[in-house]
Amino acid sequence: MKPIILTIVGFLLAIPPWTVGQEPPTADPRVDKAGRPNAGGEERAGKFEKKYPSDAAYPELELSRIAFGSCYRPGSRLRKGDPWDVWKVIKAIEPQVMLLLGDNHYADSQTPERIERGYRGLEADRPYMDFREEIPTFAVWDNHDYASKYPGKDFKYAARSEQLFLEHFRVPESDPRQSRVGVYGSWIFGEHPNRVQIIMLDGHRHRDQLPGKNGNFRSDPDPGKTFLGPEQWKWLEKQLAREAEMRVIGSPIQVLSKEHRWRRWDMFPKQRERLLDLVGEASGTTVFLSGDRHRGEISRLATEGRKPVCDVTASGYFHVREAEERNSLRVGKLINQPHFGALEVDWESRTVAMKVLCSREGTVLVEHEESILP
Numbered sequence: 529m530k531p532i533i534l535t536i537v538g539f540l541l542a543i544p545p546w547t548v549g550q551e552p553p554t555a556d557p558r559v560d561k562a563g564r565p566n567a568g569g570e571e572r573a574g575k576f577e578k579k580y581p582s583d584a585a586y587p588e589l590e591l592s593r594i595a596f597g598s599c600y601r602p603g604s605r606l607r608k609g610d611p612w613d614v615w616k617v618i619k620a621i622e623p624q625v626m627l628l629l630g631d632n633h634y635a636d637s638q639t640p641e642r643i644e645r646g647y648r649g650l651e652a653d654r655p656y657m658d659f660r661e662e663i664p665t666f667a668v669w670d671n672h673d674y675a676s677k678y679p680g681k682d683f684k685y686a687a688r689s690e691q692l693f694l695e696h697f698r699v700p701e702s703d704p705r706q707s708r709v710g711v712y713g714s715w716i717f718g719e720h721p722n723r724v725q726i727i728m729l730d731g732h733r734h735r736d737q738l739p740g741k742n743g744n745f746r747s748d749p750d751p752g753k754t755f756l757g758p759e760q761w762k763w764l765e766k767q768l769a770r771e772a773e774m775r776v777i778g779s780p781i782q783v784l785s786k787e788h789r790w791r792r793w794d795m796f797p798k799q800r801e802r803l804l805d806l807v808g809e810a811s812g813t814t815v816f817l818s819g820d821r822h823r824g825e826i827s828r829l830a831t832e833g834r835k836p837v838c839d840v841t842a843s844g845y846f847h848v849r850e851a852e853e854r855n856s857l858r859v860g861k862l863i864n865q866p867h868f869g870a871l872e873v874d875w876e877s878r879t880v881a882m883k884v885l886c887s888r889e890g891t892v893l894v895e896h897e898e899s900i901l902p
């Protein structure tokens with residue numbers, strides 16, 4: 529009997545598990561058997577990584593539709609209660625580029641192995657990767673993907689975290705981001721008088737310790753405290769001196785809203801003033817885009833003698849906070865349902881429409897329009 533039993537056991541062991549009710553594994557050339565990004569994955573990289581190295585101009589591409597968002601958990605669309613494919617919804621508005629404002633995954637760890645696992649989760653997330661391959665994508669990080677909690681320039685594994693970021697976003701060797709500290713970048717699209725400059729700021733790699741604790745961050749008036757660090761500031765000044773009619777500046781945290789106790793540029797008010805001074809002196813109309821808050825809103829600041837600036841917060845494709853919050857700069861309502869953001873530029877009428885859209889239906893939840901000023 530023994531040989532027969534062994535034969536049956538051997539046969540059962542040889543049956544692949546997916547034949548008894550599980551999904552078959554897909555042969556995904558982007559990841560190896562352990563789920564690590566394949567070295568050859570670059571061949572399947574998004575168009576942006578190949579065509580748009582940072583700190584350069586691309587006059588051949590005139591931008592009029594930009595999508596953006598933050599706070600993504602790889603695979604979360606498959607969990608109970610999150611059954612929809614957000615990338616399909618975003619793709620339906622036909623964005624020319626996508627901006628990821630941080631919390632691009634939630635490794636939430638200060639160990640390099642776990643951060644790497646976070647990126648592996650993204651690499652294995654087929655709808656996300658398919659989107660990336662089709663829509664040029666530009667990214668910065670926030671606290672949950674950079675590390676966890678709130679280390680800034682003192683994060684022990686910052687260099688490794690940065691390397692993993694650059695690998696995942698397929699930043700080419702020739703890109704200046706490969707040779708500097710920080711993941712910030714700048715791109716100018718289109719030709720005069722229809723140029724859009726996209727600037728993505730790194731608010732973590734050079735940042736000083738934050739004043740206070742999560743949910744109770746104070747404002748530290750010390751002019752020596754920095755978000756960007758001297759090198760990034762110098763670089764930003766240079767980028768803003770370049771001519772553009774529209775400037776879109778991505779920041780992981782809110783620039784304008786300052787009446788809450790969560791992270792905001794107002795934690796270092798002198799840094800916020802410096803940023804607003806700089807964009808005030810620059811040509812064109814500036815729109816800030818921000819993430820982090822797990823809510824959506826549009827803020828507008830019009831100071832005397834200065835062009836108005838707006839800050840569109842889009843944070844939470846799936847998960848949002850319910851609570852109301854005071855923000856005297858808000859235009860329209862606070863959005864506390866899952867969402868993403870979009871900018872639509874009408875070069876004929878010289879206007880930009882800022883929108884927060886439902887990430888399930890693609891419907892507009894709040895909208896605001898500004899003129900594009902010289």
Ligand SMILES: [Fe+2]
Pocket residue numbers: 598599631672820821822
């Ligand atoms: Fe988040």
